[in-house]
Amino acid sequence: MITVKRKKFFLNFQDVYFAKDSEKVTIDKRTDIAIFVQASDKIVGAKEFHTQIIDLNKSEEELFRDIHEHDRNKINKGIKKKCFTVKINDSPSFEDIKAFQNFFKVFAEKRGIKDCNIGRINSLIKSNALVMCSAQDCDGKILCYHVYAVDEKRARLLYSTSKYIFGNDSKYRNHIGIANRYLHWCEIKYFKGKGFSVYDLGGISKDKNDDHLMNINRFKKGFGGREIVEYNKYKGISLLGRILVWILRKNA
Template sequence: MVDFGFSRFGLKFREVMFQNSKEFTFNNEDVCLYHQNINDVGMLDIIKPKYSRIDTQYTIHTDLSVSEEELNIKISKNFRYEIRRAQRENIKIHFLKGKEALESPDILNQFEQTYNNMFVEKNMSNRLNMKYVIAALKAEAMVLSIAIDGKSGQTLVYHAYVIDEDNALLLYSASKLWTDKVLGNLIGYANKYLHWEDMCYMKHVGIQNFEWGGISSKDEPNGIDKFKMSFGGEVVQLKNCIFANSLKGRLYVKVLKERDKRKNEINN
Protein backbone atom coordinates (compact mmCIF):
# COMPACT_ATOMS: atom_id res chain seq x y z
CA MET A 1 0.00 0.00 0.00
CA VAL A 2 1.10 3.57 -0.74
CA ASP A 3 0.19 6.21 1.84
CA PHE A 4 1.94 9.58 2.11
CA GLY A 5 1.10 13.25 2.53
CA PHE A 6 2.16 16.56 1.03
CA SER A 7 1.05 20.20 1.15
CA ARG A 8 -0.16 22.27 -1.79
CA PHE A 9 -2.43 25.31 -2.22
CA GLY A 10 -2.50 25.65 1.57
CA LEU A 11 -4.13 22.19 1.85
CA LYS A 12 -3.01 18.91 3.37
CA PHE A 13 -3.16 16.23 0.67
CA ARG A 14 -2.89 12.50 1.27
CA GLU A 15 -2.19 9.98 -1.50
CA VAL A 16 -3.51 6.44 -0.98
CA MET A 17 -2.98 3.79 -3.63
CA PHE A 18 -3.43 0.04 -3.91
CA GLN A 19 -5.39 -0.38 -0.67
CA ASN A 20 -8.64 -2.31 -0.43
CA SER A 21 -11.42 0.22 0.14
CA LYS A 22 -12.86 -1.86 3.00
CA GLU A 23 -9.65 -1.28 4.97
CA PHE A 24 -9.51 2.46 4.33
CA THR A 25 -9.93 5.16 6.99
CA PHE A 26 -9.43 8.93 6.83
CA ASN A 27 -6.75 10.74 8.83
CA ASN A 28 -6.39 14.50 9.25
CA GLU A 29 -6.00 15.36 5.56
CA ASP A 30 -8.04 18.04 3.82
CA VAL A 31 -8.07 16.08 0.58
CA CYS A 32 -7.48 12.38 -0.02
CA LEU A 33 -6.39 11.18 -3.46
CA TYR A 34 -7.44 7.53 -3.67
CA HIS A 35 -6.46 5.18 -6.50
CA GLN A 36 -8.42 1.95 -6.48
CA ASN A 37 -6.60 -1.34 -5.97
CA ILE A 38 -6.81 -3.46 -9.12
CA ASN A 39 -7.74 -6.46 -6.96
CA ASP A 40 -10.42 -4.54 -5.03
CA VAL A 41 -13.89 -5.83 -5.89
CA GLY A 42 -15.53 -3.38 -3.48
CA MET A 43 -17.53 -0.38 -4.66
CA LEU A 44 -16.03 2.21 -2.30
CA ASP A 45 -19.15 2.09 -0.11
CA ILE A 46 -17.21 2.94 3.03
CA ILE A 47 -16.21 6.37 1.71
CA LYS A 48 -19.15 7.24 -0.51
CA PRO A 49 -20.69 9.74 1.98
CA LYS A 50 -17.66 12.02 1.71
CA TYR A 51 -17.84 14.96 -0.69
CA SER A 52 -16.00 13.59 -3.69
CA ARG A 53 -14.98 13.65 -7.33
CA ILE A 54 -14.82 10.11 -8.72
CA ASP A 55 -13.34 9.42 -12.14
CA THR A 56 -13.86 5.97 -13.60
CA GLN A 57 -10.92 5.52 -15.93
CA TYR A 58 -9.72 2.87 -18.34
CA THR A 59 -6.11 1.86 -18.02
CA ILE A 60 -3.78 -0.85 -19.31
CA HIS A 61 -2.73 -3.55 -16.86
CA THR A 62 0.26 -5.81 -17.46
CA ASP A 63 0.53 -8.99 -15.39
CA LEU A 64 4.21 -9.29 -14.44
CA SER A 65 3.80 -12.74 -12.89
CA VAL A 66 4.44 -14.36 -16.29
CA SER A 67 7.92 -14.94 -17.71
CA GLU A 68 9.93 -12.25 -19.48
CA GLU A 69 9.59 -14.28 -22.67
CA GLU A 70 5.79 -14.11 -22.38
CA LEU A 71 5.92 -10.38 -21.67
CA ASN A 72 8.16 -9.77 -24.66
CA ILE A 73 6.13 -11.77 -27.18
CA LYS A 74 3.02 -9.72 -26.36
CA ILE A 75 4.75 -6.51 -27.45
CA SER A 76 4.10 -5.47 -31.04
CA LYS A 77 6.65 -6.57 -33.62
CA ASN A 78 7.67 -3.01 -34.48
CA PHE A 79 8.19 -2.10 -30.84
CA ARG A 80 10.31 -5.22 -30.24
CA TYR A 81 12.48 -4.14 -33.16
CA GLU A 82 12.90 -0.63 -31.76
CA ILE A 83 13.79 -2.03 -28.33
CA ARG A 84 16.56 -4.08 -29.93
CA ARG A 85 17.60 -1.02 -31.94
CA ALA A 86 17.96 1.00 -28.72
CA GLN A 87 20.30 -1.67 -27.37
CA ARG A 88 22.40 -1.49 -30.54
CA GLU A 89 22.48 2.30 -30.24
CA ASN A 90 24.04 1.90 -26.76
CA ILE A 91 21.15 3.33 -24.77
CA LYS A 92 21.84 2.95 -21.05
CA ILE A 93 19.14 2.51 -18.41
CA HIS A 94 19.39 3.68 -14.81
CA PHE A 95 16.96 3.38 -11.87
CA LEU A 96 16.74 5.56 -8.77
CA LYS A 97 14.40 4.62 -5.95
CA GLY A 98 13.18 6.74 -3.08
CA LYS A 99 15.83 8.55 -1.10
CA GLU A 100 18.50 7.56 -3.61
CA ALA A 101 16.79 9.88 -6.10
CA LEU A 102 16.63 12.65 -3.48
CA GLU A 103 20.42 12.45 -3.27
CA SER A 104 20.57 13.34 -6.98
CA PRO A 105 18.98 16.83 -7.12
CA ASP A 106 20.48 17.56 -10.54
CA ILE A 107 18.61 14.61 -12.02
CA LEU A 108 15.36 15.69 -10.38
CA ASN A 109 15.82 19.24 -11.67
CA GLN A 110 16.50 17.96 -15.19
CA PHE A 111 13.44 15.70 -14.97
CA GLU A 112 11.25 18.62 -13.93
CA GLN A 113 12.65 20.88 -16.63
CA THR A 114 12.23 18.24 -19.34
CA TYR A 115 8.64 17.52 -18.30
CA ASN A 116 7.63 21.18 -18.14
CA ASN A 117 9.38 22.08 -21.40
CA MET A 118 7.65 19.18 -23.14
CA PHE A 119 4.23 20.59 -22.31
CA VAL A 120 5.25 24.15 -23.15
CA GLU A 121 6.11 22.88 -26.65
CA LYS A 122 2.68 21.21 -26.79
CA ASN A 123 1.00 24.48 -25.74
CA MET A 124 -0.43 22.72 -22.68
CA SER A 125 -0.48 23.88 -19.06
CA ASN A 126 0.65 20.61 -17.41
CA ARG A 127 3.48 21.03 -14.91
CA LEU A 128 5.33 18.52 -12.79
CA ASN A 129 4.06 18.42 -9.19
CA MET A 130 7.48 18.37 -7.55
CA LYS A 131 6.03 18.51 -4.03
CA TYR A 132 4.22 15.26 -4.77
CA VAL A 133 7.35 13.70 -6.28
CA ILE A 134 9.52 14.60 -3.29
CA ALA A 135 6.90 13.32 -0.82
CA ALA A 136 6.62 10.02 -2.72
CA LEU A 137 10.39 9.61 -2.84
CA LYS A 138 10.71 10.31 0.88
CA ALA A 139 8.10 7.60 1.52
CA GLU A 140 10.10 5.17 -0.67
CA ALA A 141 6.98 4.97 -2.85
CA MET A 142 8.47 6.14 -6.14
CA VAL A 143 10.98 4.85 -8.68
CA LEU A 144 12.54 7.12 -11.30
CA SER A 145 13.93 5.47 -14.43
CA ILE A 146 16.04 7.22 -17.05
CA ALA A 147 17.33 6.35 -20.53
CA ILE A 148 20.74 7.79 -21.39
CA ASP A 149 22.50 8.10 -24.73
CA GLY A 150 25.62 6.01 -24.12
CA LYS A 151 27.56 7.97 -26.73
CA SER A 152 26.92 11.53 -25.56
CA GLY A 153 25.88 10.89 -21.95
CA GLN A 154 22.72 12.93 -22.50
CA THR A 155 19.56 11.82 -20.68
CA LEU A 156 16.78 11.36 -23.24
CA VAL A 157 13.77 9.98 -21.36
CA TYR A 158 12.44 9.99 -17.79
CA HIS A 159 9.71 7.78 -16.28
CA ALA A 160 8.33 8.00 -12.72
CA TYR A 161 6.32 5.25 -11.04
CA VAL A 162 4.41 5.11 -7.77
CA ILE A 163 5.03 1.66 -6.28
CA ASP A 164 4.44 -0.63 -3.34
CA GLU A 165 5.37 -4.28 -2.81
CA ASP A 166 2.97 -5.61 -5.47
CA ASN A 167 1.99 -2.69 -7.71
CA ALA A 168 3.50 -0.08 -10.00
CA LEU A 169 1.67 2.82 -11.63
CA LEU A 170 3.22 4.98 -14.37
CA LEU A 171 2.67 8.54 -13.18
CA TYR A 172 4.97 10.70 -15.29
CA SER A 173 6.76 10.24 -18.62
CA ALA A 174 8.95 12.95 -20.11
CA SER A 175 11.34 13.03 -23.04
CA LYS A 176 13.33 15.54 -25.09
CA LEU A 177 11.45 14.53 -28.24
CA TRP A 178 9.58 17.85 -28.37
CA THR A 179 12.65 20.01 -27.81
CA ASP A 180 15.34 18.08 -29.74
CA LYS A 181 14.06 17.06 -33.17
CA VAL A 182 17.52 15.90 -34.33
CA LEU A 183 17.48 13.02 -31.85
CA GLY A 184 13.83 12.17 -32.53
CA ASN A 185 14.31 8.58 -33.72
CA LEU A 186 16.85 7.78 -31.00
CA ILE A 187 14.52 9.17 -28.32
CA GLY A 188 11.69 7.03 -29.69
CA TYR A 189 13.83 3.90 -29.46
CA ALA A 190 15.01 4.88 -25.98
CA ASN A 191 11.47 5.46 -24.70
CA LYS A 192 10.24 2.02 -25.79
CA TYR A 193 13.38 0.37 -24.42
CA LEU A 194 12.94 2.19 -21.11
CA HIS A 195 9.34 0.94 -20.80
CA TRP A 196 10.54 -2.61 -21.43
CA GLU A 197 13.32 -2.30 -18.86
CA ASP A 198 10.83 -0.76 -16.42
CA MET A 199 8.66 -3.88 -16.65
CA CYS A 200 11.68 -6.16 -16.19
CA TYR A 201 12.91 -4.15 -13.20
CA MET A 202 9.48 -4.18 -11.52
CA LYS A 203 9.17 -7.91 -12.14
CA HIS A 204 12.62 -8.56 -10.64
CA VAL A 205 11.77 -6.71 -7.40
CA GLY A 206 8.59 -8.77 -6.97
CA ILE A 207 5.92 -6.45 -8.37
CA GLN A 208 3.08 -8.26 -10.16
CA ASN A 209 0.65 -5.51 -11.23
CA PHE A 210 1.93 -2.93 -13.71
CA GLU A 211 -0.42 -0.06 -14.62
CA TRP A 212 0.15 2.25 -17.58
CA GLY A 213 -1.42 5.39 -16.14
CA GLY A 214 -4.76 5.54 -17.92
CA ILE A 215 -6.03 5.76 -21.49
CA SER A 216 -8.60 8.12 -22.99
CA SER A 217 -10.70 5.44 -24.70
CA LYS A 218 -10.67 1.68 -25.20
CA ASP A 219 -12.91 1.87 -28.29
CA GLU A 220 -11.41 4.92 -30.00
CA PRO A 221 -7.83 5.04 -28.69
CA ASN A 222 -5.67 8.05 -29.46
CA GLY A 223 -1.97 7.88 -30.28
CA ILE A 224 -0.79 7.60 -26.67
CA ASP A 225 -3.44 4.94 -25.97
CA LYS A 226 -2.25 2.89 -28.95
CA PHE A 227 1.34 3.29 -27.78
CA LYS A 228 0.47 1.80 -24.37
CA MET A 229 -1.67 -0.94 -25.92
CA SER A 230 1.28 -1.99 -28.11
CA PHE A 231 3.00 -3.42 -25.01
CA GLY A 232 0.33 -6.13 -24.81
CA GLY A 233 -1.50 -5.39 -21.57
CA GLU A 234 -5.18 -5.82 -20.76
CA VAL A 235 -7.68 -2.94 -20.67
CA VAL A 236 -9.24 -2.62 -17.19
CA GLN A 237 -11.42 -0.05 -15.45
CA LEU A 238 -10.44 1.57 -12.15
CA LYS A 239 -11.57 4.53 -10.06
CA ASN A 240 -9.46 7.59 -9.29
CA CYS A 241 -11.09 9.44 -6.41
CA ILE A 242 -10.65 12.82 -4.76
CA PHE A 243 -12.32 12.91 -1.33
CA ALA A 244 -12.80 16.02 0.79
CA ASN A 245 -12.18 15.53 4.51
CA SER A 246 -12.53 19.13 5.71
CA LEU A 247 -14.31 22.35 4.81
CA LYS A 248 -11.26 23.53 2.87
CA GLY A 249 -11.20 20.18 1.13
CA ARG A 250 -14.86 20.54 0.14
CA LEU A 251 -14.15 23.93 -1.43
CA TYR A 252 -11.23 22.43 -3.38
CA VAL A 253 -13.32 19.53 -4.70
CA LYS A 254 -16.16 21.93 -5.54
CA VAL A 255 -13.79 23.99 -7.70
CA LEU A 256 -12.65 20.84 -9.51
CA LYS A 257 -16.22 19.73 -10.18
CA GLU A 258 -17.19 23.16 -11.49
CA ARG A 259 -14.16 23.12 -13.77
CA ASP A 260 -15.19 19.67 -15.06
CA LYS A 261 -18.69 20.98 -15.73
CA ARG A 262 -17.36 23.91 -17.78
CA LYS A 263 -15.16 21.59 -19.83
CA ASN A 264 -18.10 19.29 -20.55
CA GLU A 265 -20.22 22.26 -21.64
CA ILE A 266 -17.48 23.44 -24.01
CA ASN A 267 -16.94 19.94 -25.45
CA ASN A 268 -20.66 19.38 -25.96
Protein backbone atom coordinates in the same frame (compact mmCIF):
# COMPACT_ATOMS: atom_id res chain seq x y z
CA MET B 1 -1.20 0.67 -1.38
CA ILE B 2 0.58 4.00 -0.89
CA THR B 3 -0.62 6.58 1.63
CA VAL B 4 1.03 9.99 1.43
CA LYS B 5 0.36 13.08 3.54
CA ARG B 6 1.20 16.48 2.12
CA LYS B 7 0.40 20.12 2.61
CA LYS B 8 -0.50 22.67 -0.06
CA PHE B 9 -1.15 26.26 0.92
CA PHE B 10 -3.29 25.96 4.08
CA LEU B 11 -4.77 22.54 3.24
CA ASN B 12 -3.81 19.07 4.46
CA PHE B 13 -4.08 16.35 1.83
CA GLN B 14 -3.86 12.58 2.13
CA ASP B 15 -3.22 10.79 -1.17
CA VAL B 16 -4.20 7.13 -1.25
CA TYR B 17 -2.96 5.13 -4.23
CA PHE B 18 -4.29 1.72 -5.31
CA ALA B 19 -6.69 1.05 -2.42
CA LYS B 20 -8.43 -2.32 -2.64
CA ASP B 21 -11.21 -1.29 -0.25
CA SER B 22 -11.43 2.48 0.18
CA GLU B 23 -13.83 2.21 3.14
CA LYS B 24 -11.16 0.46 5.20
CA VAL B 25 -8.47 3.10 4.61
CA THR B 26 -7.56 5.05 7.74
CA ILE B 27 -7.71 8.79 7.10
CA ASP B 28 -5.80 11.10 9.45
CA LYS B 29 -8.26 13.28 11.40
CA ARG B 30 -6.24 16.39 10.48
CA THR B 31 -6.84 15.80 6.75
CA ASP B 32 -8.93 18.30 4.81
CA ILE B 33 -9.16 16.37 1.55
CA ALA B 34 -8.42 12.70 0.84
CA ILE B 35 -7.56 11.89 -2.76
CA PHE B 36 -8.13 8.30 -3.87
CA VAL B 37 -6.02 7.42 -6.90
CA GLN B 38 -6.96 4.29 -8.83
CA ALA B 39 -8.97 2.56 -6.14
CA SER B 40 -10.18 -0.93 -7.07
CA ASP B 41 -13.64 -0.59 -5.54
CA LYS B 42 -16.29 1.63 -7.11
CA ILE B 43 -16.51 4.57 -4.72
CA VAL B 44 -19.73 6.59 -4.72
CA GLY B 45 -19.16 9.80 -6.69
CA ALA B 46 -15.84 8.62 -8.12
CA LYS B 47 -14.72 9.00 -11.73
CA GLU B 48 -13.71 6.02 -13.81
CA PHE B 49 -10.02 5.75 -14.68
CA HIS B 50 -8.97 3.40 -17.47
CA THR B 51 -5.43 2.12 -17.57
CA GLN B 52 -3.30 -0.52 -19.28
CA ILE B 53 -1.60 -3.02 -16.99
CA ILE B 54 0.89 -5.82 -17.63
CA ASP B 55 1.03 -8.99 -15.52
CA LEU B 56 4.65 -9.30 -14.37
CA ASN B 57 4.00 -12.82 -13.06
CA LYS B 58 4.45 -13.99 -16.64
CA SER B 59 7.86 -15.22 -17.76
CA GLU B 60 10.22 -12.78 -19.45
CA GLU B 61 9.77 -14.70 -22.70
CA GLU B 62 5.96 -14.38 -22.48
CA LEU B 63 6.19 -10.68 -21.70
CA PHE B 64 8.41 -10.04 -24.71
CA ARG B 65 6.20 -12.15 -26.95
CA ASP B 66 3.13 -10.13 -25.88
CA ILE B 67 4.72 -6.92 -27.18
CA HIS B 68 3.59 -5.87 -30.66
CA GLU B 69 6.02 -6.93 -33.41
CA HIS B 70 6.76 -3.31 -34.40
CA ASP B 71 7.73 -2.43 -30.83
CA ARG B 72 9.70 -5.67 -30.33
CA ASN B 73 11.77 -4.78 -33.39
CA LYS B 74 12.60 -1.37 -31.95
CA ILE B 75 13.55 -2.90 -28.59
CA ASN B 76 15.81 -5.39 -30.38
CA LYS B 77 17.47 -2.50 -32.22
CA GLY B 78 18.06 -0.82 -28.87
CA ILE B 79 19.66 -4.00 -27.55
CA LYS B 80 21.86 -4.50 -30.63
CA LYS B 81 22.97 -0.88 -30.90
CA LYS B 82 24.46 -0.92 -27.39
CA CYS B 83 24.43 2.88 -27.42
CA PHE B 84 21.93 3.49 -24.63
CA THR B 85 22.72 3.60 -20.92
CA VAL B 86 19.71 2.99 -18.66
CA LYS B 87 19.62 4.31 -15.10
CA ILE B 88 16.96 3.09 -12.67
CA ASN B 89 17.02 5.06 -9.42
CA ASP B 90 14.82 4.09 -6.45
CA SER B 91 16.21 6.84 -4.20
CA PRO B 92 16.58 9.97 -6.35
CA SER B 93 18.41 12.94 -4.86
CA PHE B 94 17.39 16.59 -4.94
CA GLU B 95 19.75 17.07 -7.90
CA ASP B 96 18.11 14.13 -9.74
CA ILE B 97 14.66 15.62 -9.20
CA LYS B 98 15.80 19.07 -10.33
CA ALA B 99 17.31 17.65 -13.52
CA PHE B 100 14.06 15.83 -14.31
CA GLN B 101 11.97 18.91 -13.47
CA ASN B 102 14.01 21.07 -15.86
CA PHE B 103 13.82 18.45 -18.61
CA PHE B 104 10.06 18.05 -18.18
CA LYS B 105 9.46 21.82 -18.09
CA VAL B 106 10.85 22.26 -21.61
CA PHE B 107 8.85 19.23 -22.81
CA ALA B 108 5.63 20.52 -21.20
CA GLU B 109 6.01 23.97 -22.77
CA LYS B 110 6.50 22.38 -26.19
CA ARG B 111 3.49 20.09 -25.73
CA GLY B 112 1.29 22.74 -24.11
CA ILE B 113 0.64 20.63 -21.00
CA LYS B 114 0.93 21.22 -17.26
CA ASP B 115 4.33 21.11 -15.59
CA CYS B 116 5.11 18.17 -13.31
CA ASN B 117 3.64 18.27 -9.79
CA ILE B 118 6.83 18.64 -7.77
CA GLY B 119 4.91 18.50 -4.47
CA ARG B 120 3.49 15.13 -5.44
CA ILE B 121 6.93 13.88 -6.45
CA ASN B 122 8.56 15.02 -3.20
CA SER B 123 5.80 13.46 -1.06
CA LEU B 124 6.30 10.12 -2.83
CA ILE B 125 10.06 10.30 -2.30
CA LYS B 126 9.52 10.83 1.42
CA SER B 127 7.41 7.66 1.45
CA ASN B 128 10.05 5.68 -0.51
CA ALA B 129 7.44 5.26 -3.22
CA LEU B 130 9.08 6.82 -6.27
CA VAL B 131 11.40 5.37 -8.91
CA MET B 132 13.03 7.53 -11.58
CA CYS B 133 14.39 6.03 -14.78
CA SER B 134 16.29 7.48 -17.73
CA ALA B 135 17.98 6.48 -20.96
CA GLN B 136 21.15 8.26 -22.11
CA ASP B 137 23.01 8.20 -25.40
CA CYS B 138 26.72 7.42 -25.83
CA ASP B 139 27.59 11.02 -25.00
CA GLY B 140 25.75 10.89 -21.68
CA LYS B 141 22.87 13.08 -22.86
CA ILE B 142 19.48 12.08 -21.46
CA LEU B 143 16.99 11.16 -24.18
CA CYS B 144 13.99 10.20 -22.07
CA TYR B 145 12.72 9.98 -18.50
CA HIS B 146 10.08 7.76 -16.88
CA VAL B 147 8.91 8.37 -13.30
CA TYR B 148 6.93 5.77 -11.31
CA ALA B 149 4.86 5.64 -8.14
CA VAL B 150 5.42 2.24 -6.53
CA ASP B 151 3.99 0.19 -3.68
CA GLU B 152 4.85 -3.39 -2.81
CA LYS B 153 3.40 -4.87 -6.01
CA ARG B 154 2.61 -2.15 -8.55
CA ALA B 155 4.78 0.23 -10.57
CA ARG B 156 2.60 3.00 -12.00
CA LEU B 157 3.97 5.36 -14.66
CA LEU B 158 3.40 8.98 -13.53
CA TYR B 159 5.48 10.90 -16.07
CA SER B 160 7.01 10.04 -19.42
CA THR B 161 9.02 12.61 -21.32
CA SER B 162 11.52 12.46 -24.15
CA LYS B 163 13.32 14.53 -26.78
CA TYR B 164 11.15 12.96 -29.49
CA ILE B 165 9.17 16.15 -30.17
CA PHE B 166 12.39 18.16 -30.60
CA GLY B 167 13.61 16.08 -33.53
CA ASN B 168 13.44 17.72 -36.95
CA ASP B 169 14.25 14.63 -38.97
CA SER B 170 12.79 11.12 -39.02
CA LYS B 171 16.15 9.46 -38.27
CA TYR B 172 16.55 11.31 -34.96
CA ARG B 173 12.91 10.77 -33.96
CA ASN B 174 13.28 7.07 -34.72
CA HIS B 175 16.40 6.99 -32.52
CA ILE B 176 14.43 8.50 -29.62
CA GLY B 177 11.55 6.09 -30.24
CA ILE B 178 13.95 3.16 -29.95
CA ALA B 179 15.42 4.55 -26.72
CA ASN B 180 11.97 5.08 -25.21
CA ARG B 181 10.79 1.54 -25.94
CA TYR B 182 14.10 0.05 -24.84
CA LEU B 183 13.78 1.94 -21.54
CA HIS B 184 10.28 0.56 -21.00
CA TRP B 185 11.52 -2.97 -21.61
CA CYS B 186 14.42 -2.52 -19.16
CA GLU B 187 11.94 -1.24 -16.58
CA ILE B 188 9.58 -4.18 -17.11
CA LYS B 189 12.47 -6.56 -16.48
CA TYR B 190 13.67 -4.55 -13.47
CA PHE B 191 10.28 -4.45 -11.73
CA LYS B 192 9.67 -8.12 -12.46
CA GLY B 193 13.07 -8.95 -10.97
CA LYS B 194 12.16 -6.96 -7.85
CA GLY B 195 9.03 -9.06 -7.31
CA PHE B 196 6.43 -6.59 -8.59
CA SER B 197 3.32 -8.13 -10.14
CA VAL B 198 1.77 -5.15 -11.97
CA TYR B 199 3.31 -2.75 -14.49
CA ASP B 200 0.85 0.11 -14.96
CA LEU B 201 1.32 2.29 -18.05
CA GLY B 202 -0.53 5.19 -16.43
CA GLY B 203 -3.87 5.69 -18.08
CA ILE B 204 -5.81 5.12 -21.30
CA SER B 205 -7.74 8.04 -22.77
CA LYS B 206 -11.34 7.52 -23.90
CA ASP B 207 -11.39 10.76 -25.94
CA LYS B 208 -11.52 9.38 -29.47
CA ASN B 209 -11.57 12.91 -30.92
CA ASP B 210 -8.02 13.62 -29.71
CA ASP B 211 -5.58 12.07 -32.21
CA HIS B 212 -2.56 12.72 -30.00
CA LEU B 213 -4.09 10.86 -27.04
CA MET B 214 -5.14 8.01 -29.33
CA ASN B 215 -1.53 7.70 -30.53
CA ILE B 216 -0.39 7.51 -26.89
CA ASN B 217 -2.98 4.77 -26.31
CA ARG B 218 -1.61 2.78 -29.24
CA PHE B 219 1.93 3.19 -27.92
CA LYS B 220 0.94 1.87 -24.47
CA LYS B 221 -1.11 -1.01 -25.84
CA GLY B 222 1.86 -1.99 -28.00
CA PHE B 223 3.49 -3.42 -24.85
CA GLY B 224 0.66 -5.91 -24.37
CA GLY B 225 -1.33 -6.40 -21.20
CA ARG B 226 -4.98 -5.53 -20.68
CA GLU B 227 -7.15 -2.51 -20.00
CA ILE B 228 -8.85 -2.24 -16.60
CA VAL B 229 -11.15 0.28 -14.91
CA GLU B 230 -10.34 1.83 -11.53
CA TYR B 231 -11.70 4.87 -9.68
CA ASN B 232 -10.45 8.33 -8.67
CA LYS B 233 -12.14 10.53 -6.07
CA TYR B 234 -11.69 13.69 -4.01
CA LYS B 235 -13.28 13.19 -0.60
CA GLY B 236 -13.79 16.11 1.78
CA ILE B 237 -12.90 15.21 5.37
CA SER B 238 -12.93 18.48 7.31
CA LEU B 239 -15.73 21.02 6.94
CA LEU B 240 -13.48 23.19 4.78
CA GLY B 241 -12.48 20.17 2.72
CA ARG B 242 -16.11 19.17 2.13
CA ILE B 243 -16.97 22.71 1.01
CA LEU B 244 -14.03 22.83 -1.42
CA VAL B 245 -14.83 19.42 -2.89
CA TRP B 246 -18.48 20.47 -3.32
CA ILE B 247 -17.32 23.59 -5.20
CA LEU B 248 -15.00 21.50 -7.40
CA ARG B 249 -17.80 19.10 -8.33
CA LYS B 250 -20.23 21.94 -9.03
CA ASN B 251 -17.77 23.63 -11.40
CA ALA B 252 -16.57 20.42 -13.06
